[in-house]
Amino acid sequence: MPVLLLVLLAGVFAYFLWRRHATSLTRNCRWRQQRAQGQWRCSYCGAAEPGEAAPRLCRDPRRAP
DSSP: OHHHHHHHHHHHHHHHHHHHHHOOOOTTOOEEEETTTTEEEETTTOOEEESSSOOOSOOOTTSOO
């Protein structure tokens, strides 16, 4: 039983590490699709990104890279 809990804890920790490197979005990033213009616009900072798929990178100019 303790081994199962340790494996579960390690899996959750690994998921959080993977998720951290899979995206750079912050809590404030709220991308809204504008289909007429064919782009996505962030409602927080106003950044625009063209394309069909939702952006996975934060484009906030105030945020350090």
